[in-house]
Amino acid sequence: MKKAPLRFTFLPVLALMLVIPALAQQLKFAELGGFRLQSGETIRDCRLGYRTFGALNAEKSNAVLFPTWFTGTTKDLVALIGPGKLVNSSKYFVVAIDALGDGVSSSPSNSKLQPRMKFPRFTIRDMVNAERELATRILHLSHVRAVMGISMGGMQTFEWMVAYPDFMAKAIPIVGTPKLTAYDLLLWEAETHAIKADRDWKDGDYTAPPEAGMRTVADIHALALQTPSYRVRQTDPKDFPKFLDSTERETMRGFDTNNWVRQLEAMMMHDVSREFGGDVKRAAQAVKAKTVIVIGLRDHMVNPQPALEFARLLQAPKLESDGDCGHLVLECDGPKINDAVARFLAE
Amino acid sequence: MKKAPLRFTFLPVLALMLVIPALAQQLKFAELGGFRLQSGETIRDCRLGYRTFGALNAEKSNAVLFPTWFTGTTKDLVALIGPGKLVNSSKYFVVAIDALGDGVSSSPSNSKLQPRMKFPRFTIRDMVNAERELATRILHLSHVRAVMGISMGGMQTFEWMVAYPDFMAKAIPIVGTPKLTAYDLLLWEAETHAIKADRDWKDGDYTAPPEAGMRTVADIHALALQTPSYRVRQTDPKDFPKFLDSTERETMRGFDTNNWVRQLEAMMMHDVSREFGGDVKRAAQAVKAKTVIVIGLRDHMVNPQPALEFARLLQAPKLESDGDCGHLVLECDGPKINDAVARFLAE
Known part of the structure; x- marks a missing residue:
């Protein structure tokens, strides 16, 4: 009390x-x-x-x-x-x-x-x-x-x-x-191309997010974010589908594609x-x-x-x-x- | 004589x-x-x-x-x-x-x-x-x-x-x-996604080659073929557009996309x-x-x-x-x- x-x-x-x-x-x-x-x-x-x-x-x-x-x-x-x-x-x-x-x-x-x-x-x-x-x-x-x-x-x-x-x-x-070096330019060019190849991109005026393009972007991003040996150490091949799915989801959920493109362009310049x-x-x-x-x-x-x-x-x-x-x-x-x-x- | x-x-x-x-x-x-x-x-x-x-x-x-x-x-x-x-x-x-x-x-x-x-x-x-x-x-x-x-x-x-x-x-x-390791799977998955995201791919029944997808594939391939330091050493940033263009052309000219997909799948298994x-x-x-x-x-x-x-x-x-x-x-x-x-x- x-x-x-x-x-x-x-x-x-x-x-x-x-x-x-x-x-x-x-x-x-x-x-x-x-x-x-x-x-x-x-x-x-x-x-x-x-x-x-x-x-x-x-x-x-x-x-x-x-x-x-x-x-x-x-x-x-x-x-x-x-x-x-x-x-x-x-x-x-x-x-x-x-x-x-x-x-x-x-x-x-x-x-x-x-x-x-x-x-x-x-x-x-x-x-x-x-x-x-x-x-x-x-x-x-x-x-x-x-x-x-x-x-x-x-x-x-x-x-x-x-x-x-x-x-x-x-x-x-x-x-x-x-x-930026030629390597950096190649990385960001790959992501840019992946987005622009998507049928849903429509020069940024998409009605549905360009998911296929962003899925490829997520893969490319994941390839470069850590070293190959990190990925081998962290992810058993049998867990790969789960890893890929969560990586792709996270990338697609997190950031607007038009923003992605404009910030990419800023880096490339x-x-x-x-x-x-x-x-x-x-x-x-x-x-x-x-x-x-x-x-x-x-x-x-x-x-x-x-x-x-x-x-x-x-x-x-x-x-x-x-x-x-x-x-x-x-x-x-x-x-x-x-x-x-x-x-x-x-x- | x-x-x-x-x-x-x-x-x-x-x-x-x-x-x-x-x-x-x-x-x-x-x-x-x-x-x-x-x-x-x-x-x-x-x-x-x-x-x-x-x-x-x-x-x-x-x-x-x-x-x-x-x-x-x-x-x-x-x-x-x-x-x-x-x-x-x-x-x-x-x-x-x-x-x-x-x-x-x-x-x-x-x-x-x-x-x-x-x-x-x-x-x-x-x-x-x-x-x-x-x-x-x-x-x-x-x-x-x-x-x-x-x-x-x-x-x-x-x-x-x-x-x-x-x-x-x-x-x-x-x-x-x-x-294959998870890293290898990620690399080939990225290429597979890039192809399948192309509007011209049409599940392999394309009338025109899926160039946008293959361009992204060429970029991804070039990212992984040598080390980053090799690319930096070989390609001055001002020569990057020429390098990219010739790399993409060579990839797109060289190999049929359906073949690319089936050989990728063979490796992934x-x-x-x-x-x-x-x-x-x-x-x-x-x-x-x-x-x-x-x-x-x-x-x-x-x-x-x-x-x-x-x-x-x-x-x-x-x-x-x-x-x-x-x-x-x-x-x-x-x-x-x-x-x-x-x-x-x-x-």
């Missing part, structure tokens, strides 16, 4: 403690209005989804920008943010950002004025420019502690480094690349040296951020060679993973990478 | 010397009649294409069977046969054999009675059984010095080893596999342990041939793991290639492999 009221009085406090971080990481939107792209075209009524974690300190010196990977949304980043995780939101004000075309930010799938393939093509630089608008105009940040990202988020990080070198103190591209006359060395010279480059040596989804070369040009430390997880370095070497990132951010 | 007649008298001899090997390697056909498959179905009017090189010795002890790879024909094997090449036709009576479904031997593309997808499904074992008919009934061989083959030819070699262990003294499977209750160890125990197993450690088209395991079970020597050519071990390590095969055959 004595303990009951006590317990009760604590409840609101507990509830509040649970609610505050939950609220902080709720999806918010930055309205950017007409957003002009590198191509000269404009995304009308452009908006960017984002979630913040932790608190900005008084000096406004602890913000970390964390844009999404290909087909990912900020919801997928939540699991990587927090004490002991990839980025510690008890120390940093982490801003997870939905990249253009991800189905949360302005995308072919959600644009009313420019739906589907009417949605203009955008580049990785356009993603970065939109994120900069969010950071400066909406969040009133003129400088951040770090930009970091995984895969296509790593591509955005490389682009941030060369496009706005004074904006961040540190940069952590993870399994990203400063420019990606090259940080473009505004430096194609000279990667000059692009590297523009970088001012301290950098740790996380590389999957057996990454078959984003070829590691340009990142290795960029690290050499920057004389930047690399963190290499050679596990058979391939592109999924965090699955093979999560704790090691989390520790290294934490140490680097704290330096 | 004195020399002219001499030269002239030599001409017919020279001409004959040039003609004999040319004739010997001409395409011939073995008529096998109704050929019963493992499934119980029958290939009607079954025939097998083959070419012979060199001469059978008096003891009939120097024959080497050399079946084709996936999508390959015996015409493609010609370049690998001769002194200093993969198999020396001045020492061995080399019988290059067109595997079922390759468009030369009975295939969906050339069967009048069972055209296209009416052509029954066949297995790697069925290929081997048909080749045995050729060897015994047509060529009157009751034993051969060796069976050898590359890729799907290596799969046939593994199947020969367990199915007819007394038939050959030696076996040389090159980048083949005794059974391949497992030498099937008649041993799924026990690879028991399958290995059945082998009597001396064996050298040639393996691409970075082979992304036929996963090397089951071949490595089989070599261990046989306690057989391996010849490992770890070049970035991936599946194309002969491109990276041709002279080394040619030498080792020559030494092994001569032992």
Whole structure:
């Protein structure tokens, strides 16, 4: 009888403690209005989804920008943010950002004025420019502690480094690349062809999702996501049908096909040296951020060679993973990478 | 004036010397009649294409069977046969054999009675059984010095080893596999899906070739044929469109889509342990041939793991290639492999 009221009085406090971080990481939107792209075209009524974690300190010196990977949304980043995780939101004000075309930010799938393939093509630089608008105009940040990202988020990080070198103190591209190789182009071209070969695709104006094409895309994606030896280790041939079915279902359920195509195109155009006359060395010279480059040596989804070369040009430390997880370095070497990132951010 | 007649008298001899090997390697056909498959179905009017090189010795002890790879024909094997090449036709009576479904031997593309997808499904074992008919009934061989083959030819070699262990003294499977892994299944499933998603496929009854599907297949094939680093080394991104175009054209020109599907299915069913209750160890125990197993450690088209395991079970020597050519071990390590095969055959 004595303990009951006590317990009760604590409840609101507990509830509040649970609610505050939950609220902080709720999806918010930055309205950017007409957003002009590198191509000269404009995304009308452009908006960017984002979630913040932790608190900005008084000096406004602890913000970390964390844009999404290909087909990912900020919801997928939540699991990587927090004490002991990839980025510690008890120390940093982490801003997870939905990249253009991800189905949360302005995308072919959600644009009313420019739906589907009417949605203009955008580049990785356009993603970065939109994120900069969010950071400066909406969040009133003129400088951040770090930009970091995984895969296509790593591509955005490389682009941030060369496009706005004074904006961040540190940069952590993870399994990203400063420019695409012929291997990467071949991979994404295969997926593009698979979609466009589907009778239901209809140049993006499909009434039923192009399932046959997306099934092939799911297969191609699964071929490249990890190494062959990972797949052999993980999946007994007799369990293959079950594996294939769940992989295909997950891919088809998860992401709109028009968005898939526009984000693919953004990656295929990606090259940080473009505004430096194609000279990667000059692009590297523009970088001012301290950098740790996380590389999957057996990454078959984003070829590691340009990142290795960029690290050499920057004389930047690399963190290499050679596990058979391939592109999924965090699955093979999560704790090691989390520790290294934490140490680097704290330096 | 004195020399002219001499030269002239030599001409017919020279001409004959040039003609004999040319004739010997001409395409011939073995008529096998109704050929019963493992499934119980029958290939009607079954025939097998083959070419012979060199001469059978008096003891009939120097024959080497050399079946084709996936999508390959015996015409493609010609370049690998001769002194200093993969198999020396001045020492061995080399019988290059067109595997079922390759468009030369009975295939969906050339069967009048069972055209296209009416052509029954066949297995790697069925290929081997048909080749045995050729060897015994047509060529009157009751034993051969060796069976050898590359890729799907290596799969046939593994199947020969367990199915007819007394038939050959030696076996040389090159980048083949005794059974498919989940990775291999994923690769071939991706190609199958790409074909079947094409609106022009029409269950094999296409009027125009399913070009969009085959274009995706070409891309997938090119992704797996060599390693990513090979592609990065060979193809500058600015030359990518030219590379892609020539790769796709070559694939689409080279092989009938129905044949592609039936040979894919044969590979996907391949497992030498099937008649041993799924026990690879028991399958290995059945082998009597001396064996050298040639393996691409970075082979992304036929996963090397089951071949490595089989070599261990046989306690057989391996010849490992770890070049970035991936599946194309002969491109990276041709002279080394040619030498080792020559030494092994001569032992």
